[in-house]
Amino acid sequence: MQLVEAKKDSSYVIVGNSETGKERMRLDSLGLVSGEIITVLSNSYAGLIVDIKGSRLAICKSVAEKMEVVNA
Amino acid sequence: MRTYALIGNPNCGKTTLFNELTGTSQHVGNWPGVTVEKKVGRLHSRYGDAEIVDLPGIYSMSSYSIEEIVSRRFIIEEKPDVVIDIVEATNIERNLFLTCQIAELGVPMVVAVNMMDEAEKQGDKFDFDTLSDMLGLPVVPITAAKAEGVHELMGVVGMSGLLAEIENEAEHKVHDGEDEHGHGFQDIEDPVEHRIDHHTDSKGRTNALISEYKYHNHYKGPKTYQAEPGDSLTVEQETSNAERRYAFIGEVVKASVVKGKQIGERTRSDKIDKVMTHPVFGIPIFLLLMFAMFHVTFSENFLFLGIDSPGVWLQGLAETFIGWLGGALGTLFIDGSWSYGLVIDGILGGVGAVLSFLPQILVLFLFLTLLEDMGYMSRAAFIMDRLLRTFGLSGKSFLPMLMGFGCSVPAMMACRTMENENDRKLTLFLVPFMSCGARAPILLVFAAAFFPSNGDLVVMLLYVLGIVVAILTGFLLKKLVFKGDITPLVIELPKYRAPRIKSVGISLWQTMKDYLRRAGTIIFVMSVVIWFFSSFGFGPEGFGLVDIEYSMLAVAGEAIAWIFAPCGFGFWVAAVAILTGIAAKEAVVGTLGVLLKVGEEEALEGGALSGAVLASVGFTPLSAFAFMTFTLLYMPCAAAFATLKRESNSWKWAILQALYSVCVAWIVATVVFQVGSLCGLA
Numbered sequence: 001m002q003l004v005e006a007k008k009d010s011s012y013v014i015v016g017n018s019e020t021g022k023e024r025m026r027l028d029s030l031g032l033v034s035g036e037i038i039t040v041l042s043n044s045y046a047g048l049i050v051d052i053k054g055s056r057l058a059i060c061k062s063v064a065e066k067m068e069v070v071n072a
Numbered sequence: 073m074r075t076y077a078l079i080g081n082p083n084c085g086k087t088t089l090f091n092e093l094t095g096t097s098q099h100v101g102n103w104p105g106v107t108v109e110k111k112v113g114r115l116h117s118r119y120g121d122a123e124i125v126d127l128p129g130i131y132s133m134s135s136y137s138i139e140e141i142v143s144r145r146f147i148i149e150e151k152p153d154v155v156i157d158i159v160e161a162t163n164i165e166r167n168l169f170l171t172c173q174i175a176e177l178g179v180p181m182v183v184a185v186n187m188m189d190e191a192e193k194q195g196d197k198f199d200f201d202t203l204s205d206m207l208g209l210p211v212v213p214i215t216a217a218k219a220e221g222v223h224e225l226m227g228v229v230g231m232s233g234l235l236a237e238i239e240n241e242a243e244h245k246v247h248d249g250e251d252e253h254g255h256g257f258q259d260i261e262d263p264v265e266h267r268i269d270h271h272t273d274s275k276g277r278t279n280a281l282i283s284e285y286k287y288h289n290h291y292k293g294p295k296t297y298q299a300e301p302g303d304s305l306t307v308e309q310e311t312s313n314a315e316r317r318y319a320f321i322g323e324v325v326k327a328s329v330v331k332g333k334q335i336g337e338r339t340r341s342d343k344i345d346k347v348m349t350h351p352v353f354g355i356p357i358f359l360l361l362m363f364a365m366f367h368v369t370f371s372e373n374f375l376f377l378g379i380d381s382p383g384v385w386l387q388g389l390a391e392t393f394i395g396w397l398g399g400a401l402g403t404l405f406i407d408g409s410w411s412y413g414l415v416i417d418g419i420l421g422g423v424g425a426v427l428s429f430l431p432q433i434l435v436l437f438l439f440l441t442l443l444e445d446m447g448y449m450s451r452a453a454f455i456m457d458r459l460l461r462t463f464g465l466s467g468k469s470f471l472p473m474l475m476g477f478g479c480s481v482p483a484m485m486a487c488r489t490m491e492n493e494n495d496r497k498l499t500l501f502l503v504p505f506m507s508c509g510a511r512a513p514i515l516l517v518f519a520a521a522f523f524p525s526n527g528d529l530v531v532m533l534l535y536v537l538g539i540v541v542a543i544l545t546g547f548l549l550k551k552l553v554f555k556g557d558i559t560p561l562v563i564e565l566p567k568y569r570a571p572r573i574k575s576v577g578i579s580l581w582q583t584m585k586d587y588l589r590r591a592g593t594i595i596f597v598m599s600v601v602i603w604f605f606s607s608f609g610f611g612p613e614g615f616g617l618v619d620i621e622y623s624m625l626a627v628a629g630e631a632i633a634w635i636f637a638p639c640g641f642g643f644w645v646a647a648v649a650i651l652t653g654i655a656a657k658e659a660v661v662g663t664l665g666v667l668l669k670v671g672e673e674e675a676l677e678g679g680a681l682s683g684a685v686l687a688s689v690g691f692t693p694l695s696a697f698a699f700m701t702f703t704l705l706y707m708p709c710a711a712a713f714a715t716l717k718r719e720s721n722s723w724k725w726a727i728l729q730a731l732y733s734v735c736v737a738w739i740v741a742t743v744v745f746q747v748g749s750l751c752g753l754a
Binding site for chain 1: 131132134162163164165166169170307310311314315318319331333338341342345346349350351354450451453454455457458461467491492558559560561562563564565567
């Protein structure tokens with residue numbers, strides 16, 4: 001499933017990312033790489049707030065649409 | 073002298089450590105992007121003098137944004153003696169990614185695990201020996217904000233620097249010899265031990281150096297793809313590197329850190345964020361905070377109790393003091409003499425008018441600093457992202473724009489954190505529309521003079537107008553010039569922290585220093601020049617001291633005043649004030665102070681730029697509001713213009729911004745005045 005469809009307060013494992021170029025590299029450096037566990041703290045009109053490795057990232061919907069996750 | 077470079081993720085406490093080490097007072101903030109250029113300071117310690125370089129906060133060593141390029145180049149080309157990598161203890165996994173990248177370069181480095189107090193508070197436990205062994209790097213725990221562990225850190229850094237120096241200097245001496253069986257061998261002398269043999273004067277010292285030998289970069293991380301000089305890695309190679317590094321970091325952290333909180337467990341910040349970034353209430357809360365800021369600073373009906381707000385009360389005190397000073401100075405000169413005019417009308421009128429607003433500026437900045445220090449700014453960017461996206465802009469543009477409320481110069485420099493060049497150039501163009509601190513005195517003068525009962529709302533309306541014009545301009549440019557996808561927003565939300573008194577104090581001190589410096593230099597000089605040109609001219613008796621209407625400035629002002637007639641302020645005093653504002657925005661108030669002889673008023677009656685004084689040259693509430701909109705939007709000051717040119721590396725872009733903003737300012741002011749007149753508000 002796409003990260004954008006993820007439910008609040010649920011944890012997922014990242015399995016893929018179709019983002020390309022500089023944006024992809026930025027996501028990689030922030031730890032959004034395959035195999036990592038991500039917890040969705042909020043998912044709203046504004047975007048998503050996720051917990052990754054203990055830090056909080058705000059992600060816009062267009063990025064979340066490109067990330068594939070499965071239930072952890 | 074040795075050079076030590078401080079590097080780390082944004083918001084990990086580098087600048088706090090820099091201030092601690094160098095005794096300087098650089099601004100520290102709780103949001104990514106506060107430091108966008110390297111800062112240099114001196115360290116004087118028992119470990120010897122050194123130059124400390126504070127590099128911009130970065131997430132990786134890849135060259136995707138300007139501050140990453142600055143940091144990468146510095147480490148590779150300038151070759152600091154030791155790199156001090158600051159790692160945030162509460163966010164260690166993500167921070168170690170950069171550590172791995174720096175270590176892969178093979179430079180001498182020491183890892184400082186910062187904010188240990190916060191990590192301990194949330195129950196995290198560290199085994200630093202294991203962490204150091206597994207990384208193959210020296211690791212020192214510190215809490216820079218409390219100066220804890222800083223001496224130990226600098227001891228290790230000094231040792232690493234010494235060992236790196238020895239290694240560089242010493243030659244690997246090769247001894248040829250034969251073993252007991254007659255076989256030849258080569259004995260390569262270790263450079264460090266060689267140096268110790270020659271320079272050790274006591275056994276204790278020798279032992280100490282040998283035991284510190286581990287403080288070399290013996291990085292034990294995974295093998296990664298490395299680009300050849302002048303070449304770069306593919307996205308796939310970068311992704312593979314990132315996965316390998318994070319897998320390694322996962323093992324290291326698993327073995328050396330016991331987290332007090334489980335992954336995904338809600339923190340206090342998360343609970344606050346539930347309200348502050350709420351999809352429905354997020355934007356109203358942002359607007360409410362802005363209103364609170366203006367209410368505390370500008371309102372004469374504080375808390376709707378009919379009393380002055382702290383900002384207005386403090387400004388009253390400053391005005392009283394300047395009035396008293398004017399009275400005292402006035403007795404030293406003969407009324408009507410040129411010296412009286414220069415000191416009272418020129419210097420006191422101009423500089424005094426600007427200085428009287430210092431308390432209100434400080435109240436405004438106190439509010440901004442508190443929001444920044446608590447970590448709200450990144451949230452504001454997040455909640456505005458969706459709205460901005462509708463107009464083709466990214467929420468990332470909003471951070472520099474918010475910073476523009478303080479000063480356009482650092483705000484434009486903060487655009488360096490934007491990876492996308494088009495977005496960066498676009499945001500540079502938009503920042504000057506935000507009402508900076510230097511414009512605040514203009515708004516304060518006119519709001520107090522013409523809208524005393526609802527000045528806070530009028531000022532807030534103008535601030536919002538600046539944001540709206542910036543967004544609409546961005547939309548236009550995105551449609552016409554910077555076509556293409558909108559850069560996605562991925563931004564770290566720092567933990568909410570109670571504002572630190574020291575950090576807030578430093579910020580306010582710098583604001584005050586800067587304001588006083590500008591008042592004492594550019595505003596002082598301009599006040600004297602304006603006084604000269606408004607006091608001398610060709611009168612009926614030839615050149616000399618004349619009434620103001622015959623002055624050189626009046627003649628020149630009259631020649632251009634017609635341009636502003638449709639805006640409602642087509643009189644020469646307003647035209648001259650607008651022109652001087654091009655040099656520095658505070659000069660608008662300073663010029664009005666000189667031309668309207670506020671210094672004399674202050675000296676005689678303790679008066680200021682009141683509604684009556686401003687009305688005497690033709691201002692009405694409507695034309696005053698039009699004047700405020702014009703000065704809010706028209707071209708940036710000289711310093712901001714130069715920064716725009718430098719950051720965009722384009723004269724064309726800077727000149728285009730200046731011309732565009734003047735046109736927009738004129739159109740908006742004209743619309744305000746003409747529509748207001750049609751509605752009977754004139």
